[in-house]
Amino acid sequence: MEGMVAKWYATNTAKSLDEFTRLARRIGSQLPPGSTVLEVAPGPGYFCIELAKLGPYSISGLDISHTFVEIARKKAAEAGVQVDLRQGNASNMPFTNDVFDFLLCRAAFKNFGQPVRALQEMCRVLKPGGRGLIIDLRHDASPESIGQHVDAMGLNAVNRILTRLAFRFMLLKNAYTKEQFQQMLAQASFRSADILEADIGFEISIAK
Ligand SMILES: C[S@@+](CC[C@H](N)C(=O)[O-])C[C@H]1O[C@@H](n2cnc3c(N)ncnc32)[C@H](O)[C@@H]1O
Numbered sequence: 001m002e003g004m005v006a007k008w009y010a011t012n013t014a015k016s017l018d019e020f021t022r023l024a025r026r027i028g029s030q031l032p033p034g035s036t037v038l039e040v041a042p043g044p045g046y047f048c049i050e051l052a053k054l055g056p057y058s059i060s061g062l063d064i065s066h067t068f069v070e071i072a073r074k075k076a077a078e079a080g081v082q083v084d085l086r087q088g089n090a091s092n093m094p095f096t097n098d099v100f101d102f103l104l105c106r107a108a109f110k111n112f113g114q115p116v117r118a119l120q121e122m123c124r125v126l127k128p129g130g131r132g133l134i135i136d137l138r139h140d141a142s143p144e145s146i147g148q149h150v151d152a153m154g155l156n157a158v159n160r161i162l163t164r165l166a167f168r169f170m171l172l173k174n175a176y177t178k179e180q181f182q183q184m185l186a187q188a189s190f191r192s193a194d195i196l197e198a199d200i201g202f203e204i205s206i207a208k
Pocket of ligand 1: 013040041042043044045062063064065068088089090091105106107108111112113
């Protein structure tokens, strides 16, 4: 079951590859060559693969799902890029302290079983002066904005309906409000954490 869902997600999101390319360009434009980057919960790996194409970065990805790690490794090999893709938990990362210049966590935070631990781990593995971006759905996203978002994903009719249902019955339920994020962020030791409302979600910029 988990494997089927992972494959469905990988195929569905492949249609939004543009979005990953744009995000990688945006992040890459701020990263000096040689930067160490972590993607927390990369799933099929589209962001870290697009970023790896852009420059000489040292990129790692950590995902709890064996199936997603396999999919991402295969896609990185097909793209001919080097990304260190590992299986593991965002709340207990297999990295030493102070190793990453930048980290990204997209469309995954709301799924974490121990979200505060995950924020504390993000803080621990970032270098002093390191930065990160968490992008996730917000609990109060309107049905209209979600409908528009799903329509723009380029899906066929069946997948469009399935994706809308997933937003309504699974994703929104797990998504956090701004106040909840503020409370959780206060329990990690970031130097700063700014929450911006964007589209159907938040963009949270963190700095250690
Ligand atoms: C919806 S996918 C998002 C994948 C990717 N970031 C993207 O933008 O397409 C959510 C991912 O979070 C991963 N995940 C869930 N809980 C996790 C945890 N505790 N630690 C690491 N990864 C986790 C899942 O395995 C899945 O790959």
